[in-house]
Amino acid sequence: MNDLDSLRQQYQDLLDRLQRNESEFRRLGRAVWRVQEDERRRLARDLHDGVGQNLTAIKHRLATIASMLPADSRDARNALEATIALCGDTLEDTRQLSRLLRPAILDDLGLEAALRWLARTQGEASGLEISVDIGTLPALDSDLQTLLFRVAQEALNNIARHAHARSALIRLVARGALLQLQIADDGQGFEPEQAQRAGGGGLGGMRERLRLYDGQLELHSAPGEGSRLRAVVPLT
Ligand SMILES: Nc1ncnc2c1ncn2[C@@H]1O[C@H](COP(=O)(O)OP(=O)(O)OP(=O)(O)O)[C@@H](O)[C@H]1O
Ligand SMILES: [Mg+2]
Known part of the structure; x- marks a missing residue:
């Protein structure tokens, strides 16, 4: 092999290595990104099914308590109703956050x-x-x-x-x-x-x-x- 051939060979080897590195880099990048989306999917589900469902239950229980109050306890009823409204807003925020993280509709x-x-x-x-x-x-x-x-x-x-x-x-x-x-x-x-x-x-x-x-x-x-x-x- 003369000098020029050897140089060509070295150049080709370098090019091959560069290409392998590049595709390895992309594979890694996609893997990182996939893990991130999986994590978001899990968080979105936990938020929706865990926190979301508990908030719904709390809201219902508060409404039951409100209905059990005697007719003359207006202050307590008002306070309960404000709490129920707060619960509703928090529930809506939780659902919204869950959808932003990863909307279930994309997977379904x-x-x-x-x-x-x-x-x-x-x-x-x-x-x-x-x-x-x-x-x-x-x-x-x-x-x-x-x-x-x-x-x-x-x-x-x-x-x-x-x-x-x-x-x-x-x-x-x-x-x-x-x-x-x-x-x-x-x-x-x-x-x-x-x-x-x-x-x-x-x-x-x-x-x-x-x-x-x-x-x-x-x-x-x-x-x-x-x-x-x-x-x-x-x-x-
Ligand atoms: N549809 C658009 N109409 C007008 N300006 C836009 C539009 N999209 C992007 N820009 C301009 O381009 C800039 C860069 O957008 P980019 O999404 O990269 O950053 P950002 O929205 O400012 O911040 P980030 O997305 O990180 O929260 C914006 O700050 C805005 O000035
Ligand atoms: Mg932006």
Whole structure:
């Protein structure tokens, strides 16, 4: 082997090693992320089934006690009713937190149902009109469903927090071997480059997660022009 061949060989070996490291890095990244989602799923269930059910029981018992009070104990009844209302609010907060952590609908009914649910609840909470357009999709593996759900969740959060929009659109379609999720709004828009340089956790995290699945994030927006986010991942 002459010098040039040996150099070529060394270069090829390095390249192979780099590629192995890169795919190992991705495998690890996906594993970490899966563990995190599993943990969220468990917490969400515990909150809903444990704390949530106990609060429901407490509320019912307080109502029973209230009904047992003599007619003239108005102060005690008022105090009990305020406590029942507090219990109800805490129950609602607990359920909301559980759904935010990991909505059961994503595991039970899949991505399409989860996106429709997200649009409805986010729309109600923020006053935005959110439409959903979902094409015919092949069966999607659970990692991919979670990935796209998290992208949509963060994008809608951003719209609710920053856009001052009136309406938004979620569109999910399969194009050949690619899955494409678009989320657009008619709000005030922003400078994507600048926003990403500022290093917000949301958009940066989204981009990194997508990269672990060989996906990409594109942002189109300018001040005054609304914004459009496109996430593309291979269907593997
Ligand atoms: N739909 C949008 N309309 C207008 N501005 C947006 C929109 N999405 C993002 N931005 C701008 O981009 C910035 C970065 O967004 P990013 O999600 O990365 O961070 P953040 O929302 O500020 O914080 P975090 O997501 O970590 O809680 C935002 O602060 C906001 O200025
Ligand atoms: Mg954000």
